[in-house]
Amino acid sequence: MPVVASGYRRWEGVRRGRAWRWLVLARAGVRLTGRSRWLFRFILMAWLPLLYYGVAFFVVGQLTEQRTIDAARGMWQFDVLRGMFGTPLAERFIEDPAGHRPAIWSALIYMFLHYTQIFCVMIVVALVGPRLVSEDLRSRALTLYLARPITRLDYIVGKLAVVCFWVGTVTLLPALALYALSIAFSPSVEALTHTIAVVPRVTLVSLALMVGTGAPMLALSAVFPNPRLLAFLWAGAWLMSSVASRVLGLALFPGTREGDWTGLVSVSANFDAIAFRVFDIDGLLRPAAEVSPRLLRTLERFTPGHDPLWSVALLLAVAALSLAVVAVRVGRPGEASAR
Amino acid sequence: MSGQAGAMLAVAELELRRMLGGPRPWVLGALALGVAALGFVVRRFAPAPDDPAAWGFLYVLLLMFLFLQTLGILVPLLHTSGLVRDDLEEGTLVYLFTRPLPKPLVFLAKLLAAGGLSAAILAAGMLAFHVAFALGAGASPSGAGVTTHLLPFVAAGALGVAGYGALFAFVGLLTRRGLVLGIVYGFVSELVLANIPAVVRQLTLMHYLRSVALSRVADGLSSEEEVRELLGVLDLVPAGQAALTVLVVAGVAVLASLVAVSRIEFAGEQQVEGD
Amino acid sequence: MSGPVIEARGLSKWYGAVIGLNDVTCEVGPGITGLLGPNGAGKSTFLRLVSGQLRPSAGEVRVLGATPWNAPEALGRIGFCPDEDAFWDGLSGLEFVTALGRVSGLPRARARERAAEVLEQVGMKEHMGRRIRGYSKGMRQRTKLAQALVHDPALLVLDEPLTGADPVGRRELRALIQRLAAAGKHVIVSSHVLHEVEALTSTVLLIARGRVLAAGQVQELRALLDEHPHRIAIRCDRARELARTVVAMPHVVGVDVEASAVHLRTTDPAAFYAAIPGALLEVGATLEELASEDDDLSALFQYLVRR
Numbered sequence A: 001m002p003v004v005a006s007g008y009r010r011w012e013g014v015r016r017g018r019a020w021r022w023l024v025l026a027r028a029g030v031r032l033t034g035r036s037r038w039l040f041r042f043i044l045m046a047w048l049p050l051l052y053y054g055v056a057f058f059v060v061g062q063l064t065e066q067r068t069i070d071a072a073r074g075m076w077q078f079d080v081l082r083g084m085f086g087t088p089l090a091e092r093f094i095e096d097p098a099g100h101r102p103a104i105w106s107a108l109i110y111m112f113l114h115y116t117q118i119f120c121v122m123i124v125v126a127l128v129g130p131r132l133v134s135e136d137l138r139s140r141a142l143t144l145y146l147a148r149p150i151t152r153l154d155y156i157v158g159k160l161a162v163v164c165f166w167v168g169t170v171t172l173l174p175a176l177a178l179y180a181l182s183i184a185f186s187p188s189v190e191a192l193t194h195t196i197a198v199v200p201r202v203t204l205v206s207l208a209l210m211v212g213t214g215a216p217m218l219a220l221s222a223v224f225p226n227p228r229l230l231a232f233l234w235a236g237a238w239l240m241s242s243v244a245s246r247v248l249g250l251a252l253f254p255g256t257r258e259g260d261w262t263g264l265v266s267v268s269a270n271f272d273a274i275a276f277r278v279f280d281i282d283g284l285l286r287p288a289a290e291v292s293p294r295l296l297r298t299l300e301r302f303t304p305g306h307d308p309l310w311s312v313a314l315l316l317a318v319a320a321l322s323l324a325v326v327a328v329r330v331g332r333p334g335e336a337s338a339r
Numbered sequence B: 001m002s003g004q005a006g007a008m009l010a011v012a013e014l015e016l017r018r019m020l021g022g023p024r025p026w027v028l029g030a031l032a033l034g035v036a037a038l039g040f041v042v043r044r045f046a047p048a049p050d051d052p053a054a055w056g057f058l059y060v061l062l063l064m065f066l067f068l069q070t071l072g073i074l075v076p077l078l079h080t081s082g083l084v085r086d087d088l089e090e091g092t093l094v095y096l097f098t099r100p101l102p103k104p105l106v107f108l109a110k111l112l113a114a115g116g117l118s119a120a121i122l123a124a125g126m127l128a129f130h131v132a133f134a135l136g137a138g139a140s141p142s143g144a145g146v147t148t149h150l151l152p153f154v155a156a157g158a159l160g161v162a163g164y165g166a167l168f169a170f171v172g173l174l175t176r177r178g179l180v181l182g183i184v185y186g187f188v189s190e191l192v193l194a195n196i197p198a199v200v201r202q203l204t205l206m207h208y209l210r211s212v213a214l215s216r217v218a219d220g221l222s223s224e225e226e227v228r229e230l231l232g233v234l235d236l237v238p239a240g241q242a243a244l245t246v247l248v249v250a251g252v253a254v255l256a257s258l259v260a261v262s263r264i265e266f267a268g269e270q271q272v273e274g275d
Numbered sequence C: 001m002s003g004p005v006i007e008a009r010g011l012s013k014w015y016g017a018v019i020g021l022n023d024v025t026c027e028v029g030p031g032i033t034g035l036l037g038p039n040g041a042g043k044s045t046f047l048r049l050v051s052g053q054l055r056p057s058a059g060e061v062r063v064l065g066a067t068p069w070n071a072p073e074a075l076g077r078i079g080f081c082p083d084e085d086a087f088w089d090g091l092s093g094l095e096f097v098t099a100l101g102r103v104s105g106l107p108r109a110r111a112r113e114r115a116a117e118v119l120e121q122v123g124m125k126e127h128m129g130r131r132i133r134g135y136s137k138g139m140r141q142r143t144k145l146a147q148a149l150v151h152d153p154a155l156l157v158l159d160e161p162l163t164g165a166d167p168v169g170r171r172e173l174r175a176l177i178q179r180l181a182a183a184g185k186h187v188i189v190s191s192h193v194l195h196e197v198e199a200l201t202s203t204v205l206l207i208a209r210g211r212v213l214a215a216g217q218v219q220e221l222r223a224l225l226d227e228h229p230h231r232i233a234i235r236c237d238r239a240r241e242l243a244r245t246v247v248a249m250p251h252v253v254g255v256d257v258e259a260s261a262v263h264l265r266t267t268d269p270a271a272f273y274a275a276i277p278g279a280l281l282e283v284g285a286t287l288e289e290l291a292s293e294d295d296d297l298s299a300l301f302q303y304l305v306r307r
Helices: A019-033 A037-044 A049-064 A069-073 A078-085 A089-096 A097-128 A134-137 A139-148 A152-170 A173-185 A191-195 A196-222 A227-252 A266-280 A282-289 A293-302 A310-333 A333-338 B003-020 B024-045 B054-080 B085-090 B093-097 B103-136 B146-173 B178-195 B205-213 B224-231 B240-261 C045-051 C091-101 C109-122 C137-149 C167-182 C194-198 C218-228 C239-246 C271-284 C297-306
Strands: C006-015 C017-029 C032-036 C058-063 C078-081 C154-157 C186-191 C203-208 C211-215 C230-236 C252-258 C263-268 C285-292
Touching: A019 A152, A019 C078, A037 A097, A037 C058, A049 A078, A049 A089, A049 A097, A049 A173, A069 A078, A078 A089, A089 A266, A089 A282, A097 A152, A097 A173, A097 A191, A097 A196, A097 A227, A097 A282, A134 A139, A134 A196, A134 C137, A139 A152, A139 C271, A152 A173, A152 A196, A152 A310, A173 A191, A196 A266, A196 A310, A227 A266, A227 B024, A227 B054, A227 B178, A227 C271, A266 A310, A282 A293, A333 C078, B003 B024, B003 B103, B003 C091, B024 B054, B024 B103, B054 B103, B054 B146, B054 B178, B054 B205, B085 B093, B093 B103, B093 C091, B103 B146, B103 B240, B146 B178, B146 B205, B146 B240, B178 B205, B205 B240, C006 C045, C006 C109, C017 C058, C017 C211, C032 C045, C045 C058, C045 C218, C045 C263, C078 C137, C091 C109, C091 C137, C109 C137, C137 C154, C137 C203, C137 C230, C154 C167, C167 C186, C186 C194, C203 C218, C211 C218, C211 C271, C230 C239, C230 C271, C239 C252, C239 C263, C239 C271, C263 C271, C271 C285
Parallel strands: C032 C186, C032 C203, C078 C154, C154 C186
Antiparallel strands: C006 C017, C006 C058, C203 C211, C230 C263, C230 C285, C252 C263
């Protein structure tokens, strides 16, 4: 009769590879943070702007289906497009939809990210981030984590992935869904080949938002144990930096964007600057803007006063510094939890 | 002092000690000083305008953007959205709610303490800004512009604390996510909707606070029209009416809170509304 | 006063779909009463209802003749000591108790005087000027007890007051609670440890799964324990021979044998304990250990729940 050893039994199954251990933490974190009803409600709300932009893409799709330019010009959809981009670009679009599709597509998805989704990122990160590290430090769960074959790096990557996941649900996913919608509204597959560059652009901007917000939030969570104060600091930093940037811009560079570096002060303006460059908004819209004063004014309002590369450098520096702060705090779990 | 008044004072003192302990005052102090420093930088380095009266516009603009529209919402939000929840989460609420002081009075004492502190922080921040702005001009601070610019803004700030504080305290009673909801409300209603003309703007508190803040600005500046145009605020209401509107909103929110606090059970694991 | 200190009639409390307390009808008399029950039994819910923190979902509870929910006057006669280890840590023990004395309606000077008195009473005189942040667990428990006493209530409601205290601290806290009762206070104290409550009082209320299982004297509970077969473990050599002997005893109703242990059930523990030395001598076994496997609350609860 076989005798079964009832003592400690070592795990003899297949272990997950080293490189994927962070995924366990990430999954657990996503599951835990995902229990919040408020988060769920807010993400639903964050997808609402999709309706507006979906209509815009529908309008654009309808116009390209017309056989003659005059037929298109007579449609109400044409008036909507004129309202959005001004008459010259709308005219050019119905004359040559294929040639102007990348500009219209990129501009719409850029605006989608610029107007509503960046604000949603701030709120989503404020909802999921504050307890990510502080709770582990407070409850001494960190000691348990690090007693397993999990390194500090695994821990940090796992936690960062939680923020990235939720940021993705209000940036990458809806933007890709919007793109899929735009393709669905297009009469030909040609649209896909013309505008496929939108996908890597959306991904890149979403990635910048994920890392650029996730890393500082983890650092704040590792330093401040009070989630309410942390959420306040987070929102305060976004709003105050945005207001400070606007005030400095108005006062120090009145009536000009030339040499205006004040956007660097603002969290959201930095992300905007990166998105502006990644989507190549200036390159795509400038030709039409040259003949449309209204579009030119809008374009200049969006054009960052500083080189977006400075924003990228700033984002990388802040992210690196933040992750270093987390690494230091996580490296001394006993000290942190005793506080 | 009657027993209940003394008890409320004790609750208020506990609340103040709680708010002034930990990193919170440092964060708020840093914010207020940062804003004051911004005033100095702007006044010191901004190119001189053709009309010297434009410095007054800038001063008003900064008070409006930095204090009334930003700190004026954030400070009461921080202090009042967790008025009961903070104690509940820290486990100290039980000490207050098992005493012979009615729960609505406990809440009211906490609200008054939090509101008083918020108003004081805003007023101190505005004063620091006033001094920094004067120093930025290379002059020593004077009383110029205090009655026409600074004081109306201080009054609007205090009214804002009353209005927003009461609203955020009420929301904080109903949900654990009072702070985040307050941020969303502050941004959507008080910063976005407040800038939409006509009826929409009249539904926001900010419209009435601006009316109070700008009520005397024309007395100190050469062109009232220019100020109003600059700020995009063209349909201000009389200051008295505006103040009354804010106070009525605050009063209704406080009354709703008092009813809620006497009905909600703040103990146990599951009866408190989760997130 | 005459009549019960606490009186519950059909008292229920549910949290959404979860029942915390289920149709409880009971009375708590003067003196010290132990509220016994395993973790999650509903003890804290009962005490929170008694101290006016919760509103009954059904039924009613009266404390010293009044319903405590939203009744400040009734709360003035109750002193509640929570089980959470929570304080405004930045305060000293004296400041903490003084503040809560003032919240209870005492004037500032009187509150300070009274706080010093009760802190001395709980043995915190030397430490009351220090910040609570630096207190040991036992000191924190005493401070919590002091705040419950500061307004001189008639009834003390103590939720697990001995948890976390060291053995010496427990003994001192027990002595203190007994002194308070001797001075005329009514005390209801919760615990999940039978012998801890037994050392405090002979009157207990047993609660499990949100229901009152038994109320009365500890001796009566002991008798209830004696009514159902006791499980006893004997570690010795010659276990098989011993088993053969004990199984012949009329009050032994079941026996399991291991290589060096006998587990048995008896309906008359006293008779068994009287007979076991003879049985050991008879088979020539050397006794290593004799232990009751039943002498804990969980066995009693299981038994009462089955009844």
